[in-house]
Amino acid sequence: MRLLVLGGTEFVGRAVVTAALGRGWEVTVFHRGRHRPPPGARALHGDRATAAGLAALADHDGRWDAVVDTWSAAPRAVLAAARLLRGRTGRYVYVSSRSVYAWPSPPGAAEDAPLVAGAAADAGASDYPRDKRGGELAAMAAFGERDSLLVRAGLILGPHENIGRLPWWLTRIARGGPVLAPGPRDVPIQFIDVRDLADWIVGAVERESSGPYNLVAPPGHTTMGELLEACVRATGADAELRWTDPEVILAAGIEPWTGLPVWAPPGGETYDAVHRADVSRAVATGLVCRPVDATVADTWRWLTRIGGTAPRRPDRAAPGVAPEVEARVLDAVRGVSGTTLEEGALDD
Structure with missing residues (x-):
């Protein structure tokens, strides 16, 4: 070919x-x-x-x-x-x-x-x-x-990412300490590893496919908790994920998707649009998605190999919340409730 x-x-x-x-x-x-x-x-x-x-x-x-x-x-x-x-x-x-x-x-x-x-x-x-x-x-x-x-x-992650979403989480978690983790921890998310996307495209060329296809992992492929916990494992950091209710995060003025990359509060329009797509047509043609741990670990290896700073497209704003905003939210929640964990997390 x-x-x-x-x-x-x-x-x-x-x-x-x-x-x-x-x-x-x-x-x-x-x-x-x-x-x-x-x-x-x-x-x-x-x-x-x-x-x-x-x-x-x-x-x-x-x-x-x-x-x-x-x-x-x-x-x-x-x-x-x-x-x-x-x-x-x-x-x-x-x-x-x-x-x-x-x-x-x-x-x-x-x-x-x-x-x-x-x-x-x-x-x-x-x-x-x-x-x-x-x-x-x-x-x-x-x-x-x-x-x-x-x-x-849909949402694309993996090595060589030039948007900065997964690199931001990896870099933040690698710094260690308390990390503002947007809950719920078990909320399903959809993304596709760039290599799985590429494999599907090449296969579609061989099959002479045509027309539109939604390309992202099937619903339930992973969760926000599994993504961030994979970041902790990949970096080996002493980070402490403090799962925080969506209402607290939104009240602090932190934007879903951009302020805390990948995340959107369940039940909202952004969540429905980016994390609840029907990809049955692509799955029927052979779409295979690797585990979240593989995407995260390989991205971290690439990021450390290039010195820890990911390239970023000039037409996209840098994602992520400022450290002082994150610290203020964590301190405020702890001061009110004595914990930043979302309700029920201690039962796990």
């Missing part, structure tokens, strides 16, 4: 390149040249955000079985690439997002849930949900529904 990856040097794109190379595929990476692609991939350079950014790709006479595109900004960049590659590539795989579903997304939403009004396929940048939907429309405009695959990924 011959694969072209637009990007391919950072988080998701890098994992796709690695998965394809692992199957013995011939992989070409088209990127800006700021990071090295995985060893074994061929490289073409260009900046899709510029007028002549696709010149190297246009001048190249290569043909591919599929292209994987992770673009997250103006949809017109997807449209330009898709039109250029229409006669030279069999299938267009666009890594989209579950953010394309209209808010609030109902619990258990599948691929037929209502969608946002996407930005026009030839439009400039708008906002993330509309841009991602616009990217989907651009891919289908050039390749049609039969030859386009829309990968609507």
